[in-house]
Amino acid sequence: MDTIPWEITLTVLGVVIPTVAGVYEFFFIGRKRLGYRIQMDTRAFGEDFAGARHPSLVLVRIENNGSVPVDVDDYMESEPVGLSVRFPRRRVVRAFDPTRRGPSSPTNAIPLLNRDPERADPDVLRLPRVPLNPNEHYKVLVVLDELDGDNAPERDGDESDAVMESRIKGGRITRTRYRARVSRGVVALITVMASLIVALYYVSEDNSTAAVDCASGKLAVVGSTAFRPVLEKAAASYREACREAPGDVEIDIRATGSQEGVRTLDEAGREAGEDGPAMLAFSDGRKGDGHPQLLPRPVSFSLFTLVVNKAAGVQDLTPEQIRRIYAGRYRNWSDVGGNDLPIALVGRYSNSGSRRALEERVLGGATEPNVTSHDCRARVARPDHPALRCERGSTQEALDTVAAVPGGLGYAEAHAAGARTDRLRLVRIDGHPAELDAADRGVYPFWATEYAYTYGQPPADSLVAGFLRYMTLEVGQDVIREYGQRPCADLANPRLCRPS
Structure with missing residues (x-):
């Protein structure tokens, strides 16, 4: 009896797997599906912020990750409320839509639904009945008051204790992390089918050819x-x-x-x-x-960081402080709470993508000042800018110079800078370290897309x-x-x- 070629088997299974998974997801899981994602959950600085003594900020994202639209009549809460999110041991102080969707947007009801400070359940965020087509979403920024005060735990988006307490008709609401995931049943089905494909490949064919798409x-x-x-x-x-x-x-x-x-x-x-x-x-x-x-x-997605010589005595700078330094308004590290050392800017040539990322994402579109020094220690005879600044041609040269100059401040790709922490310190921006998750969530600004042309x-x-x-x-x-x-x-x- 002739055997079926493994290429045909792979093709058939390649059609069967998504078909079966789609049918299972469509008929057994439910077509209507909302997801809620906590993209940020962090304690705010200071006290009495927006009326909260121990404030924390939460960014909630509501998304339609199903296959059909969700209409206003699909919500099961008492009108006009559509969804309720509870924050244990915290009080909702303010809530608003940061996307500014327009004067007629249904999300303009968010402040009205959450403005009564005497309501019986102050730990509940009430959201309006917003119609959402598949793949549409909206966001809500919430100011909360930590009822536990200084004993409140540190949180991030993934560890938030927020709980959705609502339902929708003919579907479900699930909490997502980075993106909506398929159900466990579908994952298990795909895993089994993929294992069969791998087994058929190795049984039916001598896999001696290179797996890489090689060209000479x-x-x-x-x-x-x-x-x-x-x-x-x-x-x-x-x-x-x-x-x-x-x-x-x-x-x-x-x-x-x-x-x-x-x-x-x-x-x-x-x-x-x-x-x-x-x-x-x-x-x-x-x-x-x-x-x-x-x-x-x-x-x-490439991450960058500011770096300083450890002698500067700083670990964190606000965006405004950084812009003032590069504008020449702050010329000594003591101006920002550091040691009494002159600030020496170590920049890159104008053809540097790292420099362009700094100017666009950190300096607010302003350009780095002109060169006023060759060695980042002494000024040239006729400087045309108050800042002391030199330039280097590569990432490693810039890091070497910052490490050699006690008041040096530069920037580099984060992985390369992280290998030089013997004499350099990676600077946090507004309290946020150079971490990919922080940049992905939009709270760390210094990054760039790496393009191949x-x-x-x-x-x-x-x-x-x-x-x-x-x-x-x-x-x-x-x-x-x-x-x-x-x-x-x-x-x-x-x-x-x-x-x-």
Whole structure:
């Protein structure tokens, strides 16, 4: 009896799995489904904030993660309330919609539903009956008063004690973390079917071919110095995976700065033939204007941090303090509560993506001041700005300079900076450390999307396309994670990685 080829089996199972999972989810789980997510739950600084003696701030997200719309009549609370969220041992002081959806928005009822301070259940947040189409959401910012005062526990979004006490007709309300998940039954079903696929593959075929999409030839990778360690490790891993494939693989990493890499690719593309240059450019942030032939591909979410020499005596700066330092209004660390040392700014050249991320996300669009020093210790003869500032060409050079100058302040990719804590200190911004989860939630501002640029669409069988696919698939993503960054697909809010 003839056996069925394993390729046909894989194709059939590839259709069966999502079909069965979809039917199970549609008929047995329920089509109407709301999710609620606590994206932030943190104690606020100071006392008597918004009428709360021990204030805490909570950001609640309500989302329709079902397959059909949720209408106003689907809520089961007494009108006009649609949903009730309880916060044990805390009192709701204020609640409002931070998205400002417009004067006619149903969420404008949020302050009215929560303004009575004498209600019997002050620990309950009342939300209106908001109609939501699939994948739509809204957010509510809540000011709470900690009834336990100084004994209240520290929380974050995942550890919040908020409890949803409402239901909807013909469906359910579930708490989500980063994104709505399929049910456990569907996960179990997919796991079993996937195991069968793997077993069939190894039983039916001698898996001696390389799993990587190997291509041969020479490839130049230019651009970001901050992303260079990731690219070097990924290139070495790709060459190793393709060592038995026909043809040689040569990948040359030339990190000269994000914007310089973009310009190099653009110039090479104009001189190349129809297939384009054998070159990729990686940039910390967008390419800028004037390069219409370059196509972006979001690769990762890159985190940056300010760094200071430990002698400066600071660990935390507010955004306003940072802007004043770079504007030259604060020139000594004692101006912000640190030691009596002059502030020496260690910047990057204008082609640096790290510098562009600082200017856009931390300095509010302002540019770094001009160079007024060559060694970050003494001013040049005719400085044109009150700040003392020098420039360096790469991430490591900037970190070396900050480590050598007692009052040094610079910035770098967070993973690279974290390896230099012997003489450097990573600066918190408004109390938030340089952590990916904080940036993902929107409370830490210093980050950038790492883009890979090609000149036009490269041929599918080219080394350019093969290495780019490798960077965005499992092995390449593992390398990205290894160096403290995060693939775009891992984000709670993947839109952060989309090209602007």
